[in-house]
Amino acid sequence: MEEQEFISRSQTGDIEAFNQLVERYQQLVYNLARRILGNTEIAEDATQDAFLSAYKAIGRFRGGSFKAWILRIAANSCHDKMRAARRASTTSLDNLMEDAGDFIPDDKAESPEDYAIRRELSRFLTNSLTCLPEDQRLVVILSDIQGLSYDEISQATGTSLGTVKSRLNRGRARLRDLLLQRGELLPAEFRHDK
Amino acid sequence: MFAIGRKRECRRVRDKLSEYIDDRLGIDERDSAESHLESCDACSQELEALRMTVHLLNQVPVVPVPRSFAIRETETGREQVPGSRGWGGPSSSARL
Numbered sequence: 571m572e573e574q575e576f577i578s579r580s581q582t583g584d585i586e587a588f589n590q591l592v593e594r595y596q597q598l599v600y601n602l603a604r605r606i607l608g609n610t611e612i613a614e615d616a617t618q619d620a621f622l623s624a625y626k627a628i629g630r631f632r633g634g635s636f637k638a639w640i641l642r643i644a645a646n647s648c649h650d651k652m653r654a655a656r657r658a659s660t661t662s663l664d665n666l667m668e669d670a671g672d673f674i675p676d677d678k679a680e681s682p683e684d685y686a687i688r689r690e691l692s693r694f695l696t697n698s699l700t701c702l703p704e705d706q707r708l709v710v711i712l713s714d715i716q717g718l719s720y721d722e723i724s725q726a727t728g729t730s731l732g733t734v735k736s737r738l739n740r741g742r743a744r745l746r747d748l749l750l751q752r753g754e755l756l757p758a759e760f761r762h763d764k
Numbered sequence: 765m766f767a768i769g770r771k772r773e774c775r776r777v778r779d780k781l782s783e784y785i786d787d788r789l790g791i792d793e794r795d796s797a798e799s800h801l802e803s804c805d806a807c808s809q810e811l812e813a814l815r816m817t818v819h820l821l822n823q824v825p826v827v828p829v830p831r832s833f834a835i836r837e838t839e840t841g842r843e844q845v846p847g848s849r850g851w852g853g854p855s856s857s858a859r860l
Contacts, residue, residue, distance in 0.1 A: 621833050622839055714821035746817040
């Protein structure tokens, strides 16, 4: 069945049709939340909240890219979680950052030392992402991790193409600067001291 | 005077490096950037480091979902009403 059919049926209250859309987009939404929030448990909550919000709001979906629409709801859900964490006096997302063990798959061909360095680089890159301002972080994740086009990002963030370009440029540049401070973690081809 | 002009040119090109990597510059802008990059080691190094950053981000793998996020009727707080449209949403959707 085509996506539009699931959307139309969802708009009449067909929860099974909506769950077909959930099945199709849950990996994308969960990964966005996981990378923005850096915490599995909160990312799960944000993902569930996003789909619940989407179900309640789908009557107002007026066409265009459903993918961009659901990602926008997911980004808002993540924003709500971050705001809630900031308000909580005893908890901040920084304290909830997890080990990035899920970040890079095991490569049987490499040595334990190389794997350890790659894992450390992964952890550093993940943590660095959460150091970016929220608007830049979102655009970098959508572009460079999730592979969305500038147009799709513009729709998903509700901002102009110019804003997308500017945030992407600044976010990437900030990450680059952070990475260069940890030159010992970089792959050999990127090290200046090789 | 020359140094100030050069610095301004570096800043202009560095602001466009991200779009350059993504091949989003127009022909004139791209040619202008490439002309500068050929003669400016500092900006060329910035470009390569930026490419490395994007390359590393591109390698971030997809995380498998820990569970299904299918919603249940009991979670919606609403009865299923066939044909109904325009449901209101909580904060996340209200800002759409």
